[in-house]
Amino acid sequence: MSKKPRLTPKQRARRKFLNAIGLTAGVAGISLLGFVPVMAKKLDSRLRPPGALREEKFLAACIKCGQCVQVCPVEAIKLADLTDGFGMGTPHIEPREQACDFSCDGLQCVLACPTGALIHEIAFPSQVDAGVAKVVAPAKCLAVQGKGFKGQARGPGFEGKLRYSEIDRWHPIKVADHPYDLELCDLCVRQCPIELQITQCAQEDEKKREQMGLVAKRQPGECPPKHAIALKPIDNGDGVRRMMPEILEGCVGCGVCEMICPVEPAVIVIDSSQSREKSRGMRA
Amino acid sequence: MSGVIESIRVLLGADPRRVPKKEMPEEVRKLHEHKFSDKERIENIRIELAHKKRKQMPEKKRRLRWAVLLAVNLLFVLSYHLDIQLLEGALTASRFMGFHMADLNSALQVMLAFKHVVINLLIGTTTVFVLWWLLGGRTFCSWVCPYHLLAEWAEMLHLKLKEKGLARDIQFDRRARAWIWLVFVILALVTGYTVFETISPTGIVSRALIYGPGIALVWVGLLLLFEIFFSRRAWCRYACPIGLTYGIVGATSPFRVHYKLENCYHEGECRKVCLVPHVLDLTIKGRSPALEADVGADCTRCLRCVDACPTGALTIKYKGLDKLM
Numbered sequence: 001m002s003k004k005p006r007l008t009p010k011q012r013a014r015r016k017f018l019n020a021i022g023l024t025a026g027v028a029g030i031s032l033l034g035f036v037p038v039m040a041k042k043l044d045s046r047l048r049p050p051g052a053l054r055e056e057k058f059l060a061a062c063i064k065c066g067q068c069v070q071v072c073p074v075e076a077i078k079l080a081d082l083t084d085g086f087g088m089g090t091p092h093i094e095p096r097e098q099a100c101d102f103s104c105d106g107l108q109c110v111l112a113c114p115t116g117a118l119i120h121e122i123a124f125p126s127q128v129d130a131g132v133a134k135v136v137a138p139a140k141c142l143a144v145q146g147k148g149f150k151g152q153a154r155g156p157g158f159e160g161k162l163r164y165s166e167i168d169r170w171h172p173i174k175v176a177d178h179p180y181d182l183e184l185c186d187l188c189v190r191q192c193p194i195e196l197q198i199t200q201c202a203q204e205d206e207k208k209r210e211q212m213g214l215v216a217k218r219q220p221g222e223c224p225p226k227h228a229i230a231l232k233p234i235d236n237g238d239g240v241r242r243m244m245p246e247i248l249e250g251c252v253g254c255g256v257c258e259m260i261c262p263v264e265p266a267v268i269v270i271d272s273s274q275s276r277e278k279s280r281g282m283r284a
Numbered sequence: 285m286s287g288v289i290e291s292i293r294v295l296l297g298a299d300p301r302r303v304p305k306k307e308m309p310e311e312v313r314k315l316h317e318h319k320f321s322d323k324e325r326i327e328n329i330r331i332e333l334a335h336k337k338r339k340q341m342p343e344k345k346r347r348l349r350w351a352v353l354l355a356v357n358l359l360f361v362l363s364y365h366l367d368i369q370l371l372e373g374a375l376t377a378s379r380f381m382g383f384h385m386a387d388l389n390s391a392l393q394v395m396l397a398f399k400h401v402v403i404n405l406l407i408g409t410t411t412v413f414v415l416w417w418l419l420g421g422r423t424f425c426s427w428v429c430p431y432h433l434l435a436e437w438a439e440m441l442h443l444k445l446k447e448k449g450l451a452r453d454i455q456f457d458r459r460a461r462a463w464i465w466l467v468f469v470i471l472a473l474v475t476g477y478t479v480f481e482t483i484s485p486t487g488i489v490s491r492a493l494i495y496g497p498g499i500a501l502v503w504v505g506l507l508l509l510f511e512i513f514f515s516r517r518a519w520c521r522y523a524c525p526i527g528l529t530y531g532i533v534g535a536t537s538p539f540r541v542h543y544k545l546e547n548c549y550h551e552g553e554c555r556k557v558c559l560v561p562h563v564l565d566l567t568i569k570g571r572s573p574a575l576e577a578d579v580g581a582d583c584t585r586c587l588r589c590v591d592a593c594p595t596g597a598l599t600i601k602y603k604g605l606d607k608l609m
Contacts, residue, residue: 012455015455016455016456016457017457019456019457020458020459020460020463020522021460023456023460023464023518023522024460024463024464024467027464027467028464028468028471030483030503031468031479031480031482031483032471032479033482034477034479034482034483035475035477038477056476057398059397059476059477059478060397060399060476060477060478061394061397061400062394063376063386063387063390063394063478063481064374064376064390064478064481064487065373065374065376065377065378065390066373066374066491066495067377067378067379069495070363070364070372071372079491079495081498081499081500082482082488082498082500082502082503085482086477086478086479086481086482088482088488089376089481089487089488089491112372112379114373114377114379114384114386114402114404114405114408115377115386115394115398115402115404115405116398116400116402116404116405
């Protein structure tokens with residue numbers, strides 16, 4: 001290095017200038033590699049938190065701060081890594097590991113979002129439009145086979161949590177700590193937060209009517225107006241009682257059915273791209 | 285006003301203007317001439333420097349600054365993990381005791397990409413703007429940015445390696461930062477993605493501290509390696525658009541490093557430790573246009589120069605505070 005001839009100030013300035021162009025091009029070029037995962041549509045299958053805008057808008061609006069992560073009581077929300085390119089730092093949910101079970105009641109992630117990437121116009125679970133559940137392997141479904149289920153839904157090592165209102169209204173507990181004993185497996189319907197809420201609303205309304213003769217006043221959407229999932233009987237002509245889960249219009253794509261399904265891999269999964277096509281208006 | 289314009293010009297990458305001797309006030313010119321002619325004084329400086337080399341002064345302000353930087357970042361981490369909800373979120377956007385805060389550069393990227401501003405973001409951006417105007421703009425860099433601290437440690441290693449001839453210091457035209465800032469503004473606007481966030485080491489390190497490490501840290505590691513072996517503090521000096529954004533905010537800030545020509549012996553100790561030595565060009569012998577002057581907007585107020593100056597020529601100043609007291 002010492003053998004190099006000394007540069008004149010002008011040559012030095014020229015070299016610095018060229019270096020600066022290289023630096024600018026390099027930094028811009030490396031950042032644009034973030035396009036690759038987006039172009040490869042790797043992100044389209046990501047299940048986003050409740051209230052998320054349509055994917056392109058969501059990536060633009062999200063400031064990658066993770067405030068939604070921090071408020072989630074079941075820690076369902078994770079931030080994406082560099083492998084998501086422009087989606088790095090954006091929140092998503094892996095429903096099989098930990099679904100959103102709305103145990104925060106008030107959509108805390110939506111309230112926490114500072115930029116409107118999760119839109120503030122929604123206030124209740126039934127207004128969420130994250131995706132739609134799909135029965136992908138009906139033949140493997142225990143209910144279709146006429147089988148019951150006994151034990152821990154996802155085995156003893158499963159870390160996922162759910163809120164069981166009958167046990168603790170405020171604190172979600174591990175699914176592994178809540179074994180089942182079912183004559184016919186109906187876990188996807190039984191644990192569906194929308195179905196649970198419909199039942200709860202009906203009970204509350206009934207109680208009010210009985211006690212005070214009043215009709216409960218509700219905000220629109222507070223009680224889900226439509227059912228999300230139901231078991232429909234099927235007949236194979238062999239006399240065995242069989243049921244088939246059917247996804248209904250009220251499904252919001254929270255992913256609890258996918259998480260709780262005891263079959264490996266899950267018989268029922270969330271399709272987050274589906275609802276984007278037939279958007280109900282929330283993913284503006 | 286001309287001072288602010290000059291300060292922003294330098295911030296954008298121009299070389300500081302040399303004020304010709306003729307334009308300097310009489311007393312300033314006299315002081316400069318005196319310093320050039322006073323042989324005895326120069327000899328004293330040599331003796332003092334030799335003395336100083338023997339016994340290094342502790343960098344007290346640097347330690348304080350590191351403590352503050354670590355405390356702020358730790359507050360983010362603890363707020364989440366201990367659920368004390370004091371400072372929720374990450375450096376890109378957060379809530380301090382419920383009040384919205386948004387990093388100005390991240391907010392800018394979101395606004396340009398999303399083309400829609402919700403009220404919470406506007407509140408957060410305004411709050412942070414006022415906060416950092418009061419605190420000095422690029423003060424964010426040296427007192428809060430976690431990448432800055434990593435880069436400072438990398439710099440220490442770089443200086444040692446350079447002494448042994450194992451590292452180089454490639455220089456870049458400082459205008460690169462303004463170009464990069466502009467490139468990312470255009471990219472956000474045109475592509476609709478917050479492109480800069482993908483490579484922002486500030487956001488990456490902040491999130492890694494709070495939510496756990498990821499592959500993105502490899503990029504941060506590469507940046508640090510580049511700084512260690514090829515170019516001293518390259519990211520903060522020549523590239524980071526966040527620094528430029530905060531620099532503009534701080535261009536008129538009342539919080540300054542203040543220079544007194546009379547106390548200056550022109551040893552250049554301050555420029556050796558400075559992240560952005562061009563702001564200290566006025567400490568070069570014969571260059572200061574006035575008896576007293578404020579250091580420009582690119583200054584991160586890290587205060588290392590204040591610690592380094594053996595003669596008290598550089599001090600901390602908060603404009604208007606003396607009038608209030």
